Amino acid sequence: xxxxxxxxxxxxxxxxxxxxxxxxxxxxxxxxxxxxxxxxxxxxxxxxxxxxxxxxxxxxxxxxxxxxxxxxxxxxxxxxxxxxxxxxxxxxxxxxxxxxxxxxxxxxxxxxxxxxxxxxxxxxxxxxxxxxxxxxxxxxxxxxxxxxxxxxxxxxxxxxxxxxxxxxxxxxxxxxxxxxxxxxxxxxxxxxxxxxxxxxxxxxxxxxxxxxxxxxxxxxxxxxxxxxxxxxxxxxxxxxxxxxxxxxxxxxxxxxxxxxxxxxxxxxxxxxxxxxxxxxx
Numbered sequence: 001x002x003x004x005x006x007x008x009x010x011x012x013x014x015x016x017x018x019x020x021x022x023x024x025x026x027x028x029x030x031x032x033x034x035x036x037x038x039x040x041x042x043x044x045x046x047x048x049x050x051x052x053x054x055x056x057x058x059x060x061x062x063x064x065x066x067x068x069x070x071x072x073x074x075x076x077x078x079x080x081x082x083x084x085x086x087x088x089x090x091x092x093x094x095x096x097x098x099x100x101x102x103x104x105x106x107x108x109x110x111x112x113x114x115x116x117x118x119x120x121x122x123x124x125x126x127x128x129x130x131x132x133x134x135x136x137x138x139x140x141x142x143x144x145x146x147x148x149x150x151x152x153x154x155x156x157x158x159x160x161x162x163x164x165x166x167x168x169x170x171x172x173x174x175x176x177x178x179x180x181x182x183x184x185x186x187x188x189x190x191x192x193x194x195x196x197x198x199x200x201x202x203x204x205x206x207x208x209x210x211x212x213x214x215x216x217x218x219x220x221x222x223x224x225x226x227x228x229x230x231x232x233x234x235x236x237x238x239x240x241x242x243x244x245x246x247x248x249x250x251x252x253x254x255x256x257x258x259x260x261x262x263x264x265x266x267x268x269x270x271x272x273x274x275x276x277x278x279x280x281x
Contacts, residue, residue: 031088036257036261040257044253050252051256052256055182057125059122060129061098062263064125064128065090065264065268066269066271066272067133067136069268070136070272071085071132071135072085074279074281076135076139098121101120101124144281145279147277147278150274154199154274154277157198157199158192158195158270162191165233166184175241178240182263183240183244188267189263189266189270190266191232193273194229195270196270196273197215198226200277206277208277210228
């Protein structure tokens with residue numbers, strides 16, 4: 001009975017590329033919260049400072065995750081190796097690579113071999129992203145297509161919606177703390193996700209579908225994927241407000257980790273979807 005449950009809600013969705021279900025969605029959300037807290041405890045214990053420079057060094061790894069997910073979408077790898085690049089296994093895979101790189105560079109700095117482990121860590125993520133992008137572009141030129149118009153449209157909608165949301169919250173609602181660059185990147189990351197989803201489902205020539213439970217239910221109820229924008233706002237606005245309250249009262253280091261986790265769950269899928277539409281896969 002337990003085996004059937006595990007296969008139905010966890011293994012089969014990965015194996016057959018099915019949409020998320022309520023069970024695995026809740027499970028992965030809980031795992032994300034637990035992982036963020038455990039990382040916070042670990043970094044605190046070994047005296048790794050979680051600050052702005054650390055968060056900036058993580059951004060290339062988020063981009064790498066979005067690009068690497070498209071490698072599986074292109075069917076470049078055969079099963080069962082390809083399963084590693086399917087959510088949520090890809091998060092553990094990238095975490096393993098990033099964590100080993102982080103600890104190694106941190107150790108080399110302590111031994112005075114390098115001057116800044118955060119710099120090396122960020123560069124390593126950038127190299128991984130760049131190499132993966134070259135592979136995807138090669139695949140596009142040789143097997144599918146390179147549709148830059150899709151990328152331009154998605155990025156334009158992302159920029160416009162991000163600026164509008166920022167302007168309303170900053171100047172009408174007087175949320176002065178939105179001058180914080182990371183809050184702006186949080187909004188941009190989720191607007192990228194909403195823009196790519198709405199364009200891909202409603203306007204792109206390739207038939208795409210929403211795989212997340214809440215998003216899929218909303219799209220079916222409204223008849224349009226552009227309903228992702230109000231859904232994002234319903235999460236983002238109270239999320240930013242609560243985050244700012246926590247920053248005042250709680251741990252600055254944990255605030256950074258929570259914020260980067262929120263950016264990641266919007267930006268990485270957005271990058272993946274945008275790249276898929278550029279390649280028509």
